[in-house]
Amino acid sequence: MELTFYKYQGTGNDFVMIDDRAESFDLSNLDLVRTLCDRKFGIGADGLIAIRNHPDFDFEMIYFNADGSQSMCGNGARCAVAFSHFLGIVKEKTRFLAIDGPHEAIISGEQVELLMGDVQGIEAKSGDFFLNTGSPHHIRFVEKAEGYPVFEEGKSIRYDSVYAPGGTNVNFVQPMAEDEVFVRTYERGVENETLSCGTGVTAAAIVYGAQHQQNQVKINTLGGKLSVKFQSNPDGSFSKIWLIGPAEQVFSGKIKL
Numbered sequence: 542m543e544l545t546f547y548k549y550q551g552t553g554n555d556f557v558m559i560d561d562r563a564e565s566f567d568l569s570n571l572d573l574v575r576t577l578c579d580r581k582f583g584i585g586a587d588g589l590i591a592i593r594n595h596p597d598f599d600f601e602m603i604y605f606n607a608d609g610s611q612s613m614c615g616n617g618a619r620c621a622v623a624f625s626h627f628l629g630i631v632k633e634k635t636r637f638l639a640i641d642g643p644h645e646a647i648i649s650g651e652q653v654e655l656l657m658g659d660v661q662g663i664e665a666k667s668g669d670f671f672l673n674t675g676s677p678h679h680i681r682f683v684e685k686a687e688g689y690p691v692f693e694e695g696k697s698i699r700y701d702s703v704y705a706p707g708g709t710n711v712n713f714v715q716p717m718a719e720d721e722v723f724v725r726t727y728e729r730g731v732e733n734e735t736l737s738c739g740t741g742v743t744a745a746a747i748v749y750g751a752q753h754q755q756n757q758v759k760i761n762t763l764g765g766k767l768s769v770k771f772q773s774n775p776d777g778s779f780s781k782i783w784l785i786g787p788a789e790q791v792f793s794g795k796i797k798l
C-alpha cells in the first residue's frame with residue numbers, strides 16, 4: 542500500500558502533509574507517524590499534519606510532533622492553510638479547527654497570516670517567563686543567541702520538574718531592536734532545536750513587546766523571518782494575536798507503507 546504525501550516548510554519548520562479528507566490514515570498509528578517523520582527511515586520532518594473535513598469549519602488540522610505527541614503548531618498551521626489552498630479547499634480567507642480551538646487565516650501571496658488563540662497572561666519564572674500560545678513556552682532572554690547551548694539548556698528546562706509531566710518548549714531570545722528579536726527554540730516532541738517555532742516566536746514576541754510597549758515585533762529565526770502583532774489587554778491577557786510568515790510546498794511523493 543502507498544501513501545501520497547506533500548512536504549511543506551514554514552521558516553524551516555518542516556511537515557509531512559496528508560490530505561486525509563477520506564479518513565483513510567490511521568491517526569492512532571503513532572509508530573507510522575514516527576516513521577514518516579524519521580529523517581533516515583521515512584520522509585523526514587519536525588511533524589506530521591492530517592487535513593480532515595469538519596462540519597463546522599473549512600477543515601480540521603490534526604498535528605503530531607515527530608515523536609507522535611500532539612499540541613498546537615503555529616508554523617504547521619500556516620503550512621496547513623497553504624496546503625488547503627493548494628487543494629482548493631479554501632480561497633484567500635479561512636476558518637479552521639486545531640487542537641487548541643478555532644483559528645482564522647488570510648493568504649496573501651507567499652505569506653500566511655494566522656490568528657492565534659488568546660493568551661491568558663505571562664508568568665514570571667525566576668528571571669525567565671512562561672506563557673501558553675496554544676503550546677507551552679518558556680522564554681529566556683540571552684545577550685547572544687548565536688553560539689548559545691540551545692540543545693543542552695533547552696533540554697534541561699524542558700525536563701525541569703516545574704513543567705512535569707507535560708514539559709515545555711524553550712525559547713532563547715536575543716533583543717535586536719525595540720521591535721525586533723532573534724529567537725532559537727528547543728522543541729518538545731522533536732526533542733531538539735528546530736529552525737523556527739511559530740507558537741514559540743509568538744510567545745517571545747508577546748513577552749518582548751509587552752516589556753517594550755510594542756504591539757508588533759519582527760522575528761528572526763535560523764529558518765527565516767516572521768512577524769507577530771497583538772493587542773495587550775488591561776487584565777494582562779493578549780488577544781488579536783497574528784503570526785505572519787511564509788509557507789511553502791517543497792515536494793510531494795508516495796511512500797510504501
Ligand SMILES: N[C@@H](CCC[C@H](N)C(=O)O)C(=O)O
Pocket residue numbers: 554606610611612613614615616617676677710728729730731737738739740741
Ligand atoms: N513547531 C510548532 C510547535 C509544535 C508543538 C510543540 N513542539 C509542542 O509539543 O508543544 C510551532 O510552529 O508552533
